[in-house]
Amino acid sequence: MAKNKIRYICEECGYESSKWLGKCPNCENWNTFKEENELSFSKSNNKTKNISAVKLDEIETMSNYRYTTTLKEFDRVLGGGLVKGEVVLLTGSPGIGKSTLLLQSSKEYCKYGKILYLSGEESVNQIKFRANRLHVNENNLYLLNETEIESILEFIKKEKPNVVIIDSIQTIYSNTIDSIPGTITQIRECTLKIVEIAKKMEISFFIVGHVTKDGKVAGPKLLEHMVDAVLNFEGEEGNYYRILRGIKNRFGSTNEIGIFNMEEDGISEIKNPSEFFLSERDEKNIGSIVVPILEGSKIFLLEVQSLLINSEFGIPRRIVQGFDKNRVQILSAVIEKKLSLNLANKDIFINIPGGISIKDTSADLAVVMSIFSAFKDIEISQKIAAIGELGLRGEIRKVAFIEKRLIELYKLGFKGVYVPESNRKDLENKNINLKIIYLKNLNDLLERMR
Structure with a gap:
């Protein structure tokens, strides 16, 4: 039986409370609690799953387990390329060039198979217009304008793309949760479902995340812990160059940075930044x-x-x-x-x-x-x-x-x-x-x- 339950969640760390608090007892930030109206279900009829473990020496190592591009700086920040089944969170200020970087890199990933570019902010015609400007016109690149995570995952299971780009996670929602898109609960639950399908089907995901006024990832800190890598795209206002900084990476070195030029027809790497x-x-x-x-x-x-x-x-x-x-x-x-x-x-x-x-x-x-x-x-x-x-x-x-x-x-x-x-x-x-x-x-x- 379903029932509505109101709770308060800290936007910074994801701490939950049954009542509103001025100061979060976990991260000690002020005025970060937001009300969430969650639809919860009784778990009395849930059945236990049959699970099994695999011996380490029985797992076969993949020979080509990374997708690489001609943007060597981009691959280096990723740790040598995009790992199969990896979930990467790309953050940055609005207009900094996140969508441009991912659409341009999707052209490179097309040589490995199907690539799905999913946008909840732009129509497919608008994406096509930007793709023409970036000289991206690949047969294996599919465009999708959808925001319901259940429909998106069903499409992914049917088409089985190699790489999926979601722009952005704040626009995606689940119909099983009674809250608007962009709230903490929606972001967390949708990301959890994305990570689950990425690991099961070995599909790589890029997730675009918005940032707050002070430069932090919008949503709970838990979001950064759920993904495999967190990249931040930075740039001074008025400057034509951009800095891609690795904040977290399970498959490579952290604190890597890559320097890029922002040009009229896309992004190019600066090979000698010094x-x-x-x-x-x-x-x-x-x-x-x-x-x-x-x-x-x-x-x-x-x-x-x-x-x-x-x-x-x-x-x-x-x-x-x-x-x-x-x-x-x-x-x-x-x-x-x-x-x-x-x-x-x-x-x-x-x-x-x-x-x-x-x-x-x-x-x-x-x-x-x-x-x-x-x-x-x-x-x-x-x-x-x-x-x-x-x-x-x-x-x-x-x-x-x-x-x-x-x-x-x-x-x-x-x-x-x-x-x-x-x-x-x-x-x-x-x-x-x-x-x-x-x-x-x-x-x-x-x-x-x-």
């Missing part, structure tokens, strides 16, 4: 130095820029873009203590051009040198880079994958690099044509900068 980010530097720069950053399995060369001006207010400002603001506060304190620089009356502005946020602590030394250069008006050659993590005692600590970082510097024509003394053993007997300057602490740096 050269792209460093294209507008002068031969000598004040307050600017390059650092090689490790993102997933790839090295990116990024510029650290600093600007110091006298503070007009009692409390100096620390304006930071692309770097951790709290980290800048710590580094500023270490600089004042160890390098005897008076930063108490200076406004500090730190910028990482290109829209990439640096989370790698190996950029500490570059930030310190950038601030010191801006304070003392010392020019730094564009062919010099810096790598090193800074401790509170002023020591420059060892960083990982140092050889890989130096090789990338050499490829782009750099002549010298500052590295931690503790990395000397890792670089002994290595044929790297760079002038390597080893530093133990900030006192060694001070002597060099003078």
